[in-house]
Every structure is written in structure tokens, then in C-alpha cells.
Amino acid sequence: MQTDRGDILRKIPSVETVLESRGVTQLLGEYPRVLVVAVVRDVLEQERRAILERNLDTVSAPEEIASKVGDVLAAKTARSMRRIVNATGVVLHTNIGRALLSESAVEALTFAARYYTNLEYDVERGRRTTRQVHVDRLLRELTAAEAAHVVNNNAGAVLLVLNTLAQGREVIVSRGELVEIGGSFRLPEVMAKSGAVLVEVGTTNRTTIDDYEKAVSQDTALLLKVHKSNFKMVGFVSEVSLEELVDLGKNRGVPVVEDLGSGALVDFSLHGLPGEPLVSERIAAGADVVTFSGDKLLGGPQAGIIVGREGLLEQMRQNPLGRALRIDKLTVAALEATLLELLGTSDARERLPSLRMITDDEETVKLRAEALLQRVQALTDVLSLTLERTLSQIGGGALPEVGVPTWAIAVRSPVLGESSVERILREGEVPVLARVEKEAVYIDLRTVLPDEERIVEAALGRVALTARGGG
Numbered sequence: 001m002q003t004d005r006g007d008i009l010r011k012i013p014s015v016e017t018v019l020e021s022r023g024v025t026q027l028l029g030e031y032p033r034v035l036v037v038a039v040v041r042d043v044l045e046q047e048r049r050a051i052l053e054r055n056l057d058t059v060s061a062p063e064e065i066a067s068k069v070g071d072v073l074a075a076k077t078a079r080s081m082r083r084i085v086n087a088t089g090v091v092l093h094t095n096i097g098r099a100l101l102s103e104s105a106v107e108a109l110t111f112a113a114r115y116y117t118n119l120e121y122d123v124e125r126g127r128r129t130t131r132q133v134h135v136d137r138l139l140r141e142l143t144a145a146e147a148a149h150v151v152n153n154n155a156g157a158v159l160l161v162l163n164t165l166a167q168g169r170e171v172i173v174s175r176g177e178l179v180e181i182g183g184s185f186r187l188p189e190v191m192a193k194s195g196a197v198l199v200e201v202g203t204t205n206r207t208t209i210d211d212y213e214k215a216v217s218q219d220t221a222l223l224l225k226v227h228k229s230n231f232k233m234v235g236f237v238s239e240v241s242l243e244e245l246v247d248l249g250k251n252r253g254v255p256v257v258e259d260l261g262s263g264a265l266v267d268f269s270l271h272g273l274p275g276e277p278l279v280s281e282r283i284a285a286g287a288d289v290v291t292f293s294g295d296k297l298l299g300g301p302q303a304g305i306i307v308g309r310e311g312l313l314e315q316m317r318q319n320p321l322g323r324a325l326r327i328d329k330l331t332v333a334a335l336e337a338t339l340l341e342l343l344g345t346s347d348a349r350e351r352l353p354s355l356r357m358i359t360d361d362e363e364t365v366k367l368r369a370e371a372l373l374q375r376v377q378a379l380t381d382v383l384s385l386t387l388e389r390t391l392s393q394i395g396g397g398a399l400p401e402v403g404v405p406t407w408a409i410a411v412r413s414p415v416l417g418e419s420s421v422e423r424i425l426r427e428g429e430v431p432v433l434a435r436v437e438k439e440a441v442y443i444d445l446r447t448v449l450p451d452e453e454r455i456v457e458a459a460l461g462r463v464a465l466t467a468r469g470g471g
């Protein structure tokens with residue numbers, strides 16, 4: 001009845017009363033007053049709605065209201081970014097942050113965060129310099145290029161290269177290389193924004209050097225080659241090699257630019273993996289400019305790296321757009337430390353986590369998986385846990401078609417089904433991300449750090465507990 005509702009609603013305390021209650025006065029010591037007041041209003045509004053919509057006939061006790069206010073305040077002020085355990089086997093997973101940094105890179109970036117540094121200041125001469133100096137020499141030594149310049153990410157690198165060298169002029173690209181890269185990098189769109197005019201040659205599956213040759217004109221600014229990254233064509237295909245393009249470029253006086261995407265600085269074929277193009281090889285083959293990401297196969301922070309001829313790079317340094325694409329100081333610090341590992345240590349593989357994950361052999365992963373399986377034996381009364389040979393993915397557009405052989409723990413539960421298993425693994429304080437495939441959930445330890453195995457065990461424990469409860 002209407003009057004009853006009104007009576008109950010009148011029992012809801014006022015904002016002032018709640019603010020003066022014991023629990024909430026304490027919260028006022030921990031959180032800004034404006035925030036507490038706003039949350040108290042929200043909580044009281046929820047009370048009112050509960051009474052009207054759910055026909056409640058009592059008002060929550062003051063302690064209950066205070067505790068709700070406390071919970072909401074804690075949730076509002078909690079960090080959104082949290083740790084995730086990557087059991088997907090995708091090493092350079094863009095959605096969860098691509099490469100993990102080396103200890104030295106982590107140390108370098110906290111150092112740069114905590115203190116003033118010689119970021120753009122030449123201490124000896126007592127004057128301004130450029131932040132590029134910290135990585136310039138290292139990149140030249142690692143790639144044998146004449147010059148280097150780093151920006152915020154590789155999409156930015158491509159934008160800067162095209163805008164600097166080809167604004168209002170033509171760039172020739174093969175139709176077979178007009179790809180969209182995960183994270184929605186679409187080359188034709190970036191080209192349009194750069195002011196360059198795209199000239200497509202060849203067909204999706206076949207492009208020959210004649211196609212390029214016929215397209216070259218007075219208006220041609222660049223010949224562009226793009227690493228196809230996350231996509232591979234098989235069958236009746238033909239692609240023009242960088243060497244052929246370099247010859248044509250030399251004959252016609254047109255620079256050749258290659259967007260390598262995941263360009264590698266170390267040779268993965270030494271670890272039995274199909275070789276990804278090495279940046280140094282592309283420079284040696286005559287590319288005038290090469291761009292690649294810092295957080296893909298390089299194993300460092302997000303960055304766009306441009307290497308190549310000094311004359312061309314100098315034009316890029318002068319481009320005002322560079323200021324908008326400028327690399328951040330924390331990134332410079334982390335990138336320098338990563339490059340120092342690659343240049344100066346014989347065991348870079350051991351020290352760069354992503355490189356180690358990519359190159360660990362399948363036996364190493366298998367031993368870890370076997371040991372973990374032993375430790376969770378008790379769960380096999382309700383879960384089927386088996387060791388299976390499958391493939392990890394490098395991700396980030398590298399080696400898309402091959403995968404890396406691995407041994408994963410396949411989790412099956414007739415009671416729960418694979419989508420519930422996958423969800424429960426994700427529901428812990430530290431979510432565990434696994435891969436669903438062929439009606440099982442695969443836990444691939446290749447991408448799990450050793451000290452995270454306990455988190456995986458606990459997550460499997462939660463799955464078993466739910467399964468025992470009948471789902």
C-alpha cells in the first residue's frame with residue numbers, strides 16, 4: 001500500500017546522518033569528502049529504489065549502509081590495470097601487452113620515472129640535445145644502418161616515413177601486401193592520413209617486378225614493401241623480393257621502404273624456428289628505410305623504430321609531425337636497456353622474457369607441464385587433465401602460419417564444459433587466460449612465468465571445486 005511505502009521511505013537516513021555515523025566518519029579520514037558524499041548519495045538512492053522496486057519493507061541498518069559505502073569507495077579507487085597470467089601460449093599477445101621486459105629494462109624505466117635524467121640534456125656541454133641519443137648508436141650497431149630514429153609505435157613510424165617522404169606524391173604497393181594487422185592497422189588508411197597517394201599494383205596473389213616498373217612515374221616518391229605479418233598466401237602466388245625492388249629503385253632513383261612489422265634483431269632460425277626477416281639483412285639487401293615495432297620480436301617496450309639512410313632520416317627528424325609521435329621518456333629508458341641486452345650480453349635469450357618464451361624448446365615446456373600435472377593429481381577425480389602436444393603462437397604478426405611445437409595441459413570436464421572451465425580460470429584474483437580448442441581448454445606453460453605456476457594450480461583447484469559441486 002502507498003502509505004506503507006511512504007512510511008518506510010521516510011526511515012531512510014539523510015546524507016548528513018550517514019556522514020556522521022561511525023563507519024562513515026572513519027571513511028572520511030581515508031577518502032576525499034566530495035567522493036564520500038557522492039557515494040553516500042548513491043547508496044541511499046539504491047536503498048530507496050530497493051524499497052520501491054523490490055517491495056522491501058525495512059531500511060538497512062547504519063552499519064550495513066556504512067559497509068556498502070566502504071565497498072563502493074574501495075571499488076572506485078581500485079586500479080583498473082591488473083596482472084594476468086598468460087596461459088594461452090601466444091607470446092606477443094597484443095591485448096595483454098605484447099613483450100614482457102627484461103629486469104634491466106624494468107629497472108631502467110623505474111629509474112627514469114623516479115629521477116630527473118639526462119633525457120635531452122648533454123651534461124658535459126651543458127646544453128640541450130635529443131632523446132634519440134640514448135638509442136641511436138645501439139640501433140645503428142644492431143642493424144648496421146646509417147641512421148635511426150624512434151617514435152611512439154610502428155604505425156606512427158610508417159605514418160612519419162610516408163608523410164615525410166611522400167606527402168602529395170605516389171607510393172607504389174603490391175595489392176598482396178595491403179593487409180590489416182591485428183589492432184586495426186590498415187595500411188591504406190594510414191597512407192591516406194599521411195597524405196601519400198596509394199598506387200596499387202599486381203593482384204592479390206601475384207605481383208611481378210614489371211607491375212612496379214610500369215607504375216613508376218615522375219610522381220613516384222617511394223616503393224613500399226609491407227611484411228604480411230598475420231597472414232600467408234599459398235598456392236599460385238608470386239611476390240617481388242626486396243632485392244628486385246632495390247634494383248628497380250636504384251635504376252629509377254626512387255627510395256625503397258620496408259615496413260617489417262615484427263622485425264627481428266636476433267636470428268630465430270638458430271633455435272630451430274623458421275627465420276623471421278632480420279632488420280640487418282634488409283638493410284644489407286639495400287632497403288633505404290626499414291620500420292619495425294619495439295614490442296614484437298625485439299622484446300622491448302612499445303616503440304616504432306625507423307632505420308636507414310642518414311639523408312632520409314634527417315628529413316624525418318625535421319618533420320613537425322615527429323613531435324606528435326614522440327617516444328616517451330620511460331620508453332626510451334626501457335628501449336635502451338633492451339637494446340643493451342641485445343648488443344652486449346651473450347645470453348640475451350635468457351634475459352629477455354619474450355625471447356626466452358619464443359625459443360624454449362618443447363621438452364623444456366613439457367617438463368614444466370609434467371611437474372605441474374603431478375602437483376594437481378588430486379584434482380583428477382573430477383577433471384580430465386592430460387598432456388598434449390600442440391602449437392604455441394608467437395603473435396604480433398610473426399611466423400603466423402607455423403606456430404611453435406609445445407606441450408599443453410588439456411583440461412576437460414564433462415560437468416562444466418569448456419566455456420565454463422575457461423571462465424572459471426579467468427575468475428580468480430589473478431585471472432588465468434587459457435586457450436579453448438577442440439572441446440578442451442589448453443594451458444600452455446610456454447607463456448607462464450615460473451612463479452606463476454602456483455596461480456595456475458590454484459585456478460585449476462577452483463575449476464575442480466565447481467565441478468565437484470556439480471557445476
Ligand SMILES: *Cc1c(COP(=O)(O)O)cnc(C)c1O
Binds near residue numbers: 154
Ligand atoms: C604490427 C605491425 C604494425 C603496427 O605496429 P605497432 O607497433 O603495433 O603500431 C605495422 N605494420 C606491420 C607489418 C605490423 O606487423
